Amino acid sequence: MTTKLDPDRxxxxxxxxGGSEGTGAEFARxxxxxxxxxxxxxxxxxxxxxxxxxxxxxxxxxVRTLALDMNAPDAVARIIAASEGLEVGLxxxxxxxxxxxxxxxxxxxxxxxxxxARNVTAVADAVHQFGNAMRARGRGGIVLMSSGAGLGxxxxxxxxxxxxxxxxxxxxxxxxxxxxxxxxxxxxxAPVMETPALRRLLGDMAIPDIVDAxxxxxxxxxxxxxxxxxxxxxxxxxxxxxxxxxxxxxxxxLWVEKISASLFGGE
Numbered sequence: 120m121t122t123k124l125d126p127d128r129x130x131x132x133x134x135x136x137g138g139s140e141g142t143g144a145e146f147a148r149x150x151x152x153x154x155x156x157x158x159x160x161x162x163x164x165x166x167x168x169x170x171x172x173x174x175x176x177x178x179x180x181x182v183r184t185l186a187l188d189m190n191a192p193d194a195v196a197r198i199i200a201a202s203e204g205l206e207v208g209l210x211x212x213x214x215x216x217x218x219x220x221x222x223x224x225x226x227x228x229x230x231x232x233x234x235x236a237r238n239v240t241a242v243a244d245a246v247h248q249f250g251n252a253m254r255a256r257g258r259g260g261i262v263l264m265s266s267g268a269g270l271g272x273x274x275x276x277x278x279x280x281x282x283x284x285x286x287x288x289x290x291x292x293x294x295x296x297x298x299x300x301x302x303x304x305x306x307x308x309a310p311v312m313e314t315p316a317l318r319r320l321l322g323d324m325a326i327p328d329i330v331d332a333x334x335x336x337x338x339x340x341x342x343x344x345x346x347x348x349x350x351x352x353x354x355x356x357x358x359x360x361x362x363x364x365x366x367x368x369x370x371x372x373l374w375v376e377k378i379s380a381s382l383f384g385g386e
Contacts, residue, residue, distance in 0.1 A: 122340070122345070124150060126155050129150075129208045129209040129259065129260045130208045133207065133210070133211065134202060134245075134249070135157060135211045136211065136241075136245075137161055137213035138157075139159065139166040141332050142264065142332040142335060143211075143213040145333040145336035146213060146336045146340070149333075151180045155180065156182065159183070160185045161187070162188050163186070168184060185201045190233045192236075194236075195245050195248065198245060199248055208260065210261050212245065212262065220275060222275070226278060239286075242263065242285075242286060246263075246293070250302065253302045257300060258302065261293065261302070261303070262307065262339055262340070263286045263306045264307050264339075265283045265284070265290070266279070266283040267309065267310060268283050269285075270284070270308055287308055287349065288306075290349060291349055294349075303344065303346060304348065305342055305343040305347055305348060307335070307339045307352075309352055310328075310329075310330045310352035327355065335352065338350065348368070
């Protein structure tokens with residue numbers, strides 16, 4: 120599923136966190152192809168600047184960069200400062216791939232707190248900031264990258280599973296709250312993807328059914344624009360199962376909307 124983004128709906132600026140390589144870079148390429156300017160954020164300035172140069176040359180868009188660790192207590196404040204004066208029509212939260220692997224009690228509290236800072240606190244703060252501006256304008260889009268690990272408790276990555284569950288549930292709730300005011304929101308339960316970060320971790324290990332990161336990013340943006348609340352990538356089970364799980368989660372949200380309206384009133 121591939122659809123070119125509407126710049127009138129999601130422009131003139133987009134922010135991509137974790138935007139230097141892998142899925143983040145693929146998001147950036149798809150956004151730039153629509154003529155939308157970019158603020159790219161990632162920890163390592165080298166790859167960040169290289170991608171920015173590529174997009175300026177290939178697409179003729181304006182690209183700004185911010186080298187930033189999303190663990191930092193002032194991370195979102197620095198993003199807000201870097202985007203001052205920009206009309207941000209699209210926010211893509213893609214940072215936070217560190218899984219914190221191993222039994223929960225064997226992980227350090229420092230590592231666990233880092234996962235929470237990156238995947239919960241920073242996500243909530245940024246979505247609150249940019250989502251409010253989008254709501255006021257009556258247009259915009261928010262993409263929250265989650266993981267298949269966020270679909271339920273997963274031993275061996277307990278903290279990661281928890282924070283990715285937060286991202287997916289937040290996205291679905293925001294979809295319900297904002298879709299009637301012109302703001303699109305989608306959460307992505309991502310599969311195992313072919314990325315430089317994964318290869319740094321696993322080397323050249325063969326991984327069955329691994330998915331192309333560009334395909335996931337382009338599909339996410341197309342489904343955002345189509346008005347879908349989530350996309351579940353049922354790893355190794357084919358597109359039909361992915362559709363089934365995604366539709367089931369959407370139907371659950373619509374059912375909750377209906378019950379809430381009957382009990383408490385509202386739209």
